[in-house]
Amino acid sequence: MQKALQYPGTSRVDHQLIAEMVEPGSRVLDVGCGDGALLQLLAETKNTDGRGVELSREKVNACVMRGLSVIQGDADRDLADYPDQAFDYAILSLTIQATRQPKTVLENLLRIGHRAIVSFPNFGHWRIRTELLLTGRMPRTRNLPEPWYTTADAHLCTIKDFVDLVALIDAEVEQAVAFNTSGQRLPIRKSISLQNLLGEKAVFLLRKRGAG
Amino acid sequence: MSVPPNFANTDTGSGSCQRLTEANNPSSKVLRLPQDQPLRLACDQLLAPISIAYETYGELNADKSNAILVCHALTGDQYVASEHPVTKKPGWWSTLVGPGKPVDTNRYFVICSNILGGCMGSTGPASIDPATGKPYGLNFPVITIGDMVNAQVRLIDHFGIDQLFSVVGGSMGGMQVLEWAASHSERVFSAVPIATAPRHSSQNIAFHEVGRQAVMADPDWCGGDYHSHGKVPRNGLSVARMAAHITYLSEDALHHKFGRNLQNRSQLTFSFNADFQVESYLRHQGSTFVDRFDANSYLYITRAMDYFDLGASRGDVLANAFRGTKTRFCVVSFTSDWLYPTRESRAIVHALNAVAANVSFVEIDSDKGHDAFLLKEPEFFATIHGFLSSAGVKRGLKV
Numbered sequence: 001m002q003k004a005l006q007y008p009g010t011s012r013v014d015h016q017l018i019a020e021m022v023e024p025g026s027r028v029l030d031v032g033c034g035d036g037a038l039l040q041l042l043a044e045t046k047n048t049d050g051r052g053v054e055l056s057r058e059k060v061n062a063c064v065m066r067g068l069s070v071i072q073g074d075a076d077r078d079l080a081d082y083p084d085q086a087f088d089y090a091i092l093s094l095t096i097q098a099t100r101q102p103k104t105v106l107e108n109l110l111r112i113g114h115r116a117i118v119s120f121p122n123f124g125h126w127r128i129r130t131e132l133l134l135t136g137r138m139p140r141t142r143n144l145p146e147p148w149y150t151t152a153d154a155h156l157c158t159i160k161d162f163v164d165l166v167a168l169i170d171a172e173v174e175q176a177v178a179f180n181t182s183g184q185r186l187p188i189r190k191s192i193s194l195q196n197l198l199g200e201k202a203v204f205l206l207r208k209r210g211a212g
Numbered sequence: 213m214s215v216p217p218n219f220a221n222t223d224t225g226s227g228s229c230q231r232l233t234e235a236n237n238p239s240s241k242v243l244r245l246p247q248d249q250p251l252r253l254a255c256d257q258l259l260a261p262i263s264i265a266y267e268t269y270g271e272l273n274a275d276k277s278n279a280i281l282v283c284h285a286l287t288g289d290q291y292v293a294s295e296h297p298v299t300k301k302p303g304w305w306s307t308l309v310g311p312g313k314p315v316d317t318n319r320y321f322v323i324c325s326n327i328l329g330g331c332m333g334s335t336g337p338a339s340i341d342p343a344t345g346k347p348y349g350l351n352f353p354v355i356t357i358g359d360m361v362n363a364q365v366r367l368i369d370h371f372g373i374d375q376l377f378s379v380v381g382g383s384m385g386g387m388q389v390l391e392w393a394a395s396h397s398e399r400v401f402s403a404v405p406i407a408t409a410p411r412h413s414s415q416n417i418a419f420h421e422v423g424r425q426a427v428m429a430d431p432d433w434c435g436g437d438y439h440s441h442g443k444v445p446r447n448g449l450s451v452a453r454m455a456a457h458i459t460y461l462s463e464d465a466l467h468h469k470f471g472r473n474l475q476n477r478s479q480l481t482f483s484f485n486a487d488f489q490v491e492s493y494l495r496h497q498g499s500t501f502v503d504r505f506d507a508n509s510y511l512y513i514t515r516a517m518d519y520f521d522l523g524a525s526r527g528d529v530l531a532n533a534f535r536g537t538k539t540r541f542c543v544v545s546f547t548s549d550w551l552y553p554t555r556e557s558r559a560i561v562h563a564l565n566a567v568a569a570n571v572s573f574v575e576i577d578s579d580k581g582h583d584a585f586l587l588k589e590p591e592f593f594a595t596i597h598g599f600l601s602s603a604g605v606k607r608g609l610k611v
Contacts, residue, residue: 067602086568
């Protein structure tokens with residue numbers, strides 16, 4: 001659950017979108033909250049009642065010193081503790097690819113939260129495809145700097161893969177947006193092939209099928 | 213105990229005498245609850261009259277919203293941030309509590325009371341039993357952490373405080389924090405249980421039993437009636453303290469501090485004298501402890517800790533203790549604490565998560581063992597400061 005991916009200069013665009021998705025005054029659980037930047041943004045702009053879970057002890061301590069309610073924990077292990085529908089939103093930002101059981105984690109998010117917001121790096125991005133095609137080796141881009149044998153990102157996926165998983169666990173997409181390398185939004189609707197090619201990362205707002 | 217440390221020649225006079233004075237006429241403030249306001253204890257006995265000795269620091273604000281109750285550990289007392297009347301040492305948490313400190317007495321009104329069963333002025337086994345005119349000794353009822361907290365509730369009532377801004381404590385103090393949060397949650401805005409556990413482990417009960425048996429094996433204990441015989445079970449209580457003190461440290465801390473260094477000598481003496489520095493250190497810890505602490509209090513308080521099990525009376529589900537809580541929690545543990553290891557704090561956090569409580573949890577990296585909570589650990593202090601400051605904003609306290 002280590003937040004291995006960094007997107008310098010563009011980290012705010014997905015936070016900004018998530019802040020737009022979240023209703024004011026709602027209860028939010030940010031899993032893999034890092035230094036708490038998103039929790040802080042949501043508290044300041046949407047007056048949320050926020051909690052965080054973060055693996056790195058240093059980052060947890062930094063969050064608590066800033067007055068955020070954050071515990072040291074692990075998405076794979078600790079989400080099972082939370083009761084059903086305890087939060088309005090359960091957020092997993094740029095973390096799902098580093099979990100051991102992405103499907104279970106996603107199911108837990110949709111159990112704990114009325115809605116889940118998940119962002120992830122898109123392995124279908126054209127640069128990654130090109131690098132694999134041309135070099136024949138695992139892509140290492142500015143966003144994926146680690147070699148395959150040290151990266152925590154064991155479960156990378158494409159936007160199409162993610163949409164399949166959402167269908168598999170009987171969830172539905174309320175809103176989905178991809179971001180290109182410049183941070184521009186590419187809304188994801190019926191056809192996703194272009195977004196899957198141009199999107200460097202994506203943000204999905206999900207809910208259980210049939211839920212209000 | 214075939215080889216007791218050599219305390220027999222040390223002074224048994226002034227320290228013990230002053231300690232007895234503090235037990236019945238403490239230097240601190242005292243709340244006296246009369247005979248007609250008894251405390252119903254967990255053992256179903258009524259205890260009265262009751263004295264609660266306490267100290268306060270800072271000013272209570274007009275709407276009484278800035279009060280922090282600090283709960284002390286097994287051998288602590290009400291002198292959290294002021295000089296101890298017997299040892300003349302600074303307050304046991306004066307690094308954390310004071311003007312401009314993480315628990316800032318310029319901002320908060322800090323209350324610290326000697327626990328029920330203690331020996332620094334609150335009613336305990338060294339207090340005079342009004343029925344006999346002699347110290348209670350073993351006639352004192354066995355008390356629990358819940359009983360200690362119920363006595364503190366009387367003190368908070370006395371101040372007219374509806375809701376404490378925070379309850380803060382480490383080790384047994386942390387047990388009191390949890391008890392407050394579980395049994396009086398509406399009166400606790402925020403809670404900071406530090407280096408503690410939701411129930412006392414088998415290993416910790418075992419250590420306490422060793423300590424109690426050391427005290428009771430000392431002939432000077434006199435079946436608990438040593439006051440009447442003008443004696444003090446010095447050897448027994450010293451050994452209890454020495455054994456306990458080891459559990460407060462860590463192997464690394466002991467190794468770094470003492471190694472196998474010899475005490476004021478260049479070679480082994482082939483005797484049972486304190487050849488090693490670590491032996492000398494422990495003997496010192498033991499003997500100074502006897503001067504300030506009552507042996508029967510040690511028995512009663514360790515028993516109260518052994519009996520502590522927050523989930524037991526709640527269907528054995530710890531989460532039931534916190535159901536519906538609005539209290540904001542900050543749980544803290546230390547990496548090298550093997551007496552109250554991080555997994556105990558994690559059990560508290562899991563229970564709080566299970567009821568979707570507002571909880572922060574920080575594990576502080578330290579090699580100082582359980583004692584770390586009493587020491588100046590910058591990361592720990594920053595955590596306490598950050599948590600209380602943000603809780604203060606939520607509580608509407610002026611910055």
